[in-house]
Amino acid sequence: MRLSQSVKPISYVKANTGKVLEQVNASGPMIITQNGEAAAVLMSVCDYDRLQESLALLKILSLGNKSIEAGKDVPAEMTFARLRQKVREERKLHG
Numbered sequence: 001m002r003l004s005q006s007v008k009p010i011s012y013v014k015a016n017t018g019k020v021l022e023q024v025n026a027s028g029p030m031i032i033t034q035n036g037e038a039a040a041v042l043m044s045v046c047d048y049d050r051l052q053e054s055l056a057l058l059k060i061l062s063l064g065n066k067s068i069e070a071g072k073d074v075p076a077e078m079t080f081a082r083l084r085q086k087v088r089e090e091r092k093l094h095g
Contacts (some may be wrong), residue, residue, distance in 0.1 A: 010039065025046075028043070
């Protein structure tokens with residue numbers, strides 16, 4: 001369901017809490033209005049977790065881009081070579 005189609009006044013949410021939670025869990029986030037204006041977004045825990053994970057990934061990408069711009073990047077070939085060397089060293093130590 002599109003978010004624009006899932007707009008409910010707070011009075012509806014108060015009167016139909018169970019139904020609203022079922023709808024949010026089945027169809028996605030809902031905009032809650034108060035005095036005719038958007039006041040909040042209600043979403044399932046699953047949707048919230050996915051949103052937080054997406055934001056974390058975007059932050060990691062942003063930090064990576066800043067690192068590249070600052071000249072602190074390492075070519076992938078060098079990174080994999082270092083990893084292969086560490087694996088070889090571990091194999092020698094642990095037979």
